Amino acid sequence: MxxxxxxxxxxxxxxxxxxxxxxxxxxxxxxxxxxxxxxxxxxxxxxxxxxxxxxxxxxxxxxxxxxxxxxxxxxxxxxxxxxxxxxxxxxxxxxxxxxxxxxxxxxxxxxxxxxxxxxxxxxxxxxxxxxxxxxxxxxxxxxxxxxxxxxxxxxxxxxxxxxxxxxxxxxxxxxxxxxxxxxxxxxxxxxxxxxxxxxxxxxxxxxxxxxxxxxxxxxxxxxxxxxxxxxxxxxxxxxxxxxxxxxxxxxxxxxxxxxxxxxxxxxxxxRPMGKVPKGGWANDPDTVPDATARAELDKGNVAFSEMLRSLEEAWKQDRPEDADQHLGDAISHMFALKGPALKLMDMPLPNDPARRYGPEFRFVATP
Incomplete structure (x- = not known):
């Protein structure tokens, strides 16, 4: 096997x-x-x-x-x-x-x-x-x-x-x-x-x-x-x-x-979003985000992580109504991803002002 x-x-x-x-x-x-x-x-x-x-x-x-x-x-x-x-x-x-x-x-x-x-x-x-x-x-x-x-x-x-x-x-x-x-x-x-x-x-x-x-x-x-x-x-x-x-x-x-x-x-x-470096924007010395960009990146990463957690919970439920609640939460988190993403795509990269930031889709573990 x-x-x-x-x-x-x-x-x-x-x-x-x-x-x-x-x-x-x-x-x-x-x-x-x-x-x-x-x-x-x-x-x-x-x-x-x-x-x-x-x-x-x-x-x-x-x-x-x-x-x-x-x-x-x-x-x-x-x-x-x-x-x-x-x-x-x-x-x-x-x-x-x-x-x-x-x-x-x-x-x-x-x-x-x-x-x-x-x-x-x-x-x-x-x-x-x-x-x-x-x-x-x-x-x-x-x-x-x-x-x-x-x-x-x-x-x-x-x-x-x-x-x-x-x-x-x-x-x-x-x-x-x-x-x-x-x-x-x-x-x-x-x-x-x-x-x-x-x-x-x-x-x-x-x-x-x-x-x-x-x-x-x-x-x-x-x-x-x-x-x-x-x-x-x-x-x-x-x-x-x-x-x-x-x-x-x-x-x-x-x-x-x-x-x-x-x-x-x-x-x-x-929008000219740049390519996200391995490990996220902060992992490359040339693209370290400032506080404003970091705040939007964090919002997007948290929404992405909460969406994944809600999806996983949906398929753990024995009762359909419980699954529906978690699936609804996941959909809400998914829609919450777009706002930070669009704001990031208007923020120039420090090493290349012709390029912009964009979402990282990094998983954030719960505390």
Whole structure:
């Protein structure tokens, strides 16, 4: 049996995927789901920084802000779905724990290496061509429909992890208990965003399909099969459109083929948030914040930490009404993140006045 440590910087996902399918026990499945929680958590802060940095002073800025907002809420729903997958088989999500959180800048957790860029570094910064490229590499499917550079080697990827999780659920479907499930209606954010109880294999198959296809699309189409509005693309292709500066267009029916040959998309304007250094702004002598900036950073870090604590508590509750209260608290803390973030993005860095501060998303332990 393979066991993996609960540590963001470990190669836990790689080792889990190397375990032969016939040895993937219930313990293996719980470990894999906790690693998936770490993955979902790692994507949210970079996307939030990009979204909040956008200036909606042009049509392309407004469109990009809407698109990234949709993706952020999809990713939050994915986190909830994975937590429900873990608790339905008797596990307990670890969320409010520094060891499971991304120490930006860093790779993806567990040794995940996207096929398009195995050396991907995930960081916190404003929306730029580089950051949009990073976002699309995070979401990239194994075989993109409109991306022509493929790696010859097969790497441990997000898609491979979820495929392995689904296969393990099929083996261990008798362990699905429907315990400690959190429900939340969020259809206004998209067809796949509402959290619902996982009480059968069919439920597990449904949520894993939602997670994979909202992010990657399918083997046949780049469209999001679970959209908020008609014609919405999966996350990978949304980011590629912004990066390429062109709408994705179907250029051939048989066999189907797409390329970025549609209408031009001017790159949106954004606040020039700098890249957060390892360990936070204060950890670099050139970017030590003054008292005003430090106060806003502290507000954001506390709100982030309280959000994580509330989320973890939600999935500890046996009674749905208790879970609802903690989930509501988490949502309130999430909205409290934006104010400090926007104030920070107006504060110049001392070593580079053309760049700005931004949120750190650092975990603050309770006293």
């Amino acid at each position: 393979t066991t993996v440590e609960l540590d963001y910087s470990s190669d836990g996902i790689v080792r889990l995927l190397r375990t032969p399918p016939e040895q993937r026990s219930l313990s293996w499945l719980k470990d894999a789901l906790q690693q998936a929680i770490m993955l979902e958590l790692a994507t949210l802060p970079p996307y939030l920084c990009g979204w909040w940095s956008l200036l909606q002073d042009t049509d392309s800025g407004k469109a990009a802000a809407r698109a990234i907002r949709v993706i952020v809420f999809d990713e939050m729903s994915h986190l909830g779905h994975v937590c429900n997958l873990l608790t339905t088989i008797g596990g307990s999500p670890r969320i409010a724990d520094e060891s499971v959180l991304a120490p930006y800048p860093c790779p993806l957790p567990g040794g995940v290496r996207p096929a398009i860029n195995p050396d991907l570094e995930v960081y916190l910064g404003g929306l730029t061509k580089d950051s949009v490229e990073m976002y699309s590499q995070i979401e990239a499917p194994e075989e993109p429909l409109a991306q022509f550079a493929h790696a010859e080697e097969t790497f441990a990827s997000i898609g491979l992890l979820y495929t392995a999780i689904l296969e393990a659920f099929r083996v261990h479907q008798g362990e699905i208990r429907g315990t400690r499930q959190v429900t939340k209606s969020m259809e206004h954010h998209g067809e796949g965003n509402s959290l619902f109880p996982i009480s059968s294999l069919a439920d597990a198959e449904k949520v894993i399909t939602i997670i994979k296809e909202q992010g990657e699309g399918t083997e046949k189409t780049p469209d999001n099969p679970f959209p908020g509005v008609a014609g919405e693309l999966s996350h990978y292709y949304v980011f590629r459109e912004i990066f390429r500066g062109r709408k994705l267009k179907k250029i051939q029916e048989t066999p189907p083929k797409w390329d970025f040959q549609g209408d031009p998309i001017p790159f949106p304007n954004a």
